[in-house]
Amino acid sequence: MADEERMSEATTPKERTRARILDEAAKAMREKGADGIGVAALMKRAGLTHGGFYAHFENRDDLVAHAVDRMFQDSDFLLKRHLAENAAAKGLSELIDYYLSDETRKRTDGGCPLPSLGGEASRMPAAARQRFSEGIQAFRAALAASLTAFGSPDPESLAASVLAEMVGAMTLARTLDEDAARVALRASREQLKRRIGLPALSN
Numbered sequence: 001m002a003d004e005e006r007m008s009e010a011t012t013p014k015e016r017t018r019a020r021i022l023d024e025a026a027k028a029m030r031e032k033g034a035d036g037i038g039v040a041a042l043m044k045r046a047g048l049t050h051g052g053f054y055a056h057f058e059n060r061d062d063l064v065a066h067a068v069d070r071m072f073q074d075s076d077f078l079l080k081r082h083l084a085e086n087a088a089a090k091g092l093s094e095l096i097d098y099y100l101s102d103e104t105r106k107r108t109d110g111g112c113p114l115p116s117l118g119g120e121a122s123r124m125p126a127a128a129r130q131r132f133s134e135g136i137q138a139f140r141a142a143l144a145a146s147l148t149a150f151g152s153p154d155p156e157s158l159a160a161s162v163l164a165e166m167v168g169a170m171t172l173a174r175t176l177d178e179d180a181a182r183v184a185l186r187a188s189r190e191q192l193k194r195r196i197g198l199p200a201l202s203n
Contacts, residue, residue: 001088065127071113072135088149115170
């Protein structure tokens, strides 16, 4: 979901301010990790004063937990756009193409948080870890539902495997140079589609 859409859903000045803080926190966490988000720097980034932070969050741990929620809202929007609005085969194919695209690789400040933060989730505050786990479960459940509709055998296990491969492929691609990353992502798209039973060709 675009930041502008979220801001338009906020109905009061306080809600709009909170949404702005969370949008900036989510971007900062994707770029620098949970440990790289400081209250003072974040509020400055959001164009707000340090003192205003505590009108919206109890402490930094509370902010991190809600920022994790914000990031998985983006994942939920992505899943609904591709899976809920299309037939199963088309939706799964489009999701794989988008998730493992060069565009997604370059956009490190947005989208699904798993490639950026999966490795450090275990070190997050307890509430953030719980919300991270719930986000993973929701993503996997959405994949399983589409795989069930597609007629895949053992869709639950396949969904867990597909999610792990997508996240791992994107995480790896972001460590490679441009050419190697494109090759790796294309190979992952094709192999995933072949394994699921979808047409393997992609852009």
